[in-house]
Amino acid sequence: MARAALTGTRIRERRMALGMKQADLAQRIGMSAAYVNLIEHNRRRVADPLLVQIAEALEVETLALAEGAEGALFDNLREAAASLPTEAASPARAVSSPLAAPVAELDRIEEFVGRFPGWAALLSDRQRQITGLNRLVEQLSERLSEDPFLIDGLHEVISAVTSLRSTAAILTDEPQIEPEWQARFLQTISGESLRLSGAAEALVGYLDSQSGADLAQSGPFEQMEAWLRERDWHVAELEADPAAGIDAIVTGARSLASEAARALVRNWLGLMREDIRALPMAALEAALARHGLAPGAIATDLGVPAGLVLRRLAQLPAGHVHAPELGLVICDASGAIIFRRPCTGFALPRYGAGCGLWPIYEALRQPMQPLRHDVEIAGRVSQSFATYSIAVPQAAGQGFGQPLVLHSHMLIVPLSPALASGPRRPIGVTCRICPRTACTARREPSILGTVRSDLG
Numbered sequence: 001m002a003r004a005a006l007t008g009t010r011i012r013e014r015r016m017a018l019g020m021k022q023a024d025l026a027q028r029i030g031m032s033a034a035y036v037n038l039i040e041h042n043r044r045r046v047a048d049p050l051l052v053q054i055a056e057a058l059e060v061e062t063l064a065l066a067e068g069a070e071g072a073l074f075d076n077l078r079e080a081a082a083s084l085p086t087e088a089a090s091p092a093r094a095v096s097s098p099l100a101a102p103v104a105e106l107d108r109i110e111e112f113v114g115r116f117p118g119w120a121a122l123l124s125d126r127q128r129q130i131t132g133l134n135r136l137v138e139q140l141s142e143r144l145s146e147d148p149f150l151i152d153g154l155h156e157v158i159s160a161v162t163s164l165r166s167t168a169a170i171l172t173d174e175p176q177i178e179p180e181w182q183a184r185f186l187q188t189i190s191g192e193s194l195r196l197s198g199a200a201e202a203l204v205g206y207l208d209s210q211s212g213a214d215l216a217q218s219g220p221f222e223q224m225e226a227w228l229r230e231r232d233w234h235v236a237e238l239e240a241d242p243a244a245g246i247d248a249i250v251t252g253a254r255s256l257a258s259e260a261a262r263a264l265v266r267n268w269l270g271l272m273r274e275d276i277r278a279l280p281m282a283a284l285e286a287a288l289a290r291h292g293l294a295p296g297a298i299a300t301d302l303g304v305p306a307g308l309v310l311r312r313l314a315q316l317p318a319g320h321v322h323a324p325e326l327g328l329v330i331c332d333a334s335g336a337i338i339f340r341r342p343c344t345g346f347a348l349p350r351y352g353a354g355c356g357l358w359p360i361y362e363a364l365r366q367p368m369q370p371l372r373h374d375v376e377i378a379g380r381v382s383q384s385f386a387t388y389s390i391a392v393p394q395a396a397g398q399g400f401g402q403p404l405v406l407h408s409h410m411l412i413v414p415l416s417p418a419l420a421s422g423p424r425r426p427i428g429v430t431c432r433i434c435p436r437t438a439c440t441a442r443r444e445p446s447i448l449g450t451v452r453s454d455l456g
């Protein structure tokens with residue numbers, strides 16, 4: 001069954017779950033109760049603008065009514081189709097050659113799900129596993145090239161091996177070495193051998209201690225992210241009482257395996273305490289009820305800085321009724337990411353900087369200027385987001401000649417028809433894993449292949 005045929009049923013289920021009468025829904029959207037009845041019984045198709053109105057009236061995401069629980073299934077099938085070789089893009093080629101690569105008929109995907117639900121679920125599950133493995137490969141690639149411990153460990157091994165080789169070469173090439181010098185060289189070989197053994201054992205022990213799940217939280221920033229994720233990005237103790245002891249909140253957290261990670265969390269909680277005092281949750285909730293997820297309108301309404309609003313929105317618990325999913329990135333003036341709350345579909349690099357086309361970096365060139373951009377991030381299936389960015393100074397009242405320390409914020413929100421505001425800027429994650437080849441901002445080759453641009 002096609003998705004469109006299920007939209008009315010989802011509307012009816014959501015309305016009944018809220019205890020709302022059909023007439024009440026009709027009044028909220030400016031339609032007759034009879035027309036709403038036809039919609040709910042799948043006898044009238046729902047245009048996008050009307051679906052947005054209904055979703056707002058039912059306090060639910062538009063996508064939940066349009067695709068419901070099948071949304072992930074359709075996304076996975078589209079992603080599987082996008083992974084086909086580029087040569088398969090032409091149906092004529094597939095017909096002319098029996099050996100040509102297969103072509104996925106995207107316009108019949110709903111029919112496929114309806115007629116073969118078992119095969120569709122199986123293919124979707126396999127694609128989900130492939131996506132997970134691809135992400136693990138990307139993490140490993142980033143890890144091998146950026147992890148300070150791995151880099152130092154490998155450098156130590158190479159240094160010890162080089163010293164051993166050069167010393168052994170001297171002993172081999174110069175047979176007439178005086179006993180005193182021969183003893184010194186042998187002592188050097190013994191010392192370097194112990195050094196090599198120790199470095200290798202440390203490196204192997206470090207790698208053995210890291211499972212696939214641990215790769216994402218090896219460093220202090222990753223440990224902080226894991227700790228916040230466990231709490232759904234919301235620290236209830238501090239929200240309830242801004243004077244609560246930060247050390248008491250951090251003590252005993254299993255996700256924070258290092259003192260560096262605990263220090264980062266303390267700093268974040270200190271900033272969060274200031275944010276809570278400047279913008280209490282009750283005031284934020286009331287503004288969200290009035291304006292929806294509109295940071296600019298909330299900042300203007302409450303008379304608070306836009307950067308504060310972006311951080312407070314990122315401190316809402318995951319699945320919040322007014323902000324079910326969002327992400328936040330904060331970087332310093334060098335472009336290095338110092339805080340991240342990931343958003344599904346918008347991957348964030350674990351080390352270094354992100355894509356040079358991200359609005360967060362554009363905001364650094366225009367301090368205190370709020371920026372609003374719609375973006376489309378590259379992937380096997382491109383996804384679109386609304387972004388809100390601003391760069392704010394971290395220290396006020398600095399004297400002449402003192403450096404201006406800026407932190408740039410970027411709030412990331414999945415793009416819905418109600419949020420769309422104009423052309424979408426094509427961006428990536430970071431050059432190393434971005435499949436966009438024709439990009440003027442590219443700074444290094446990608447380890448991934450290109451993606452087909454004709455699939456949507």
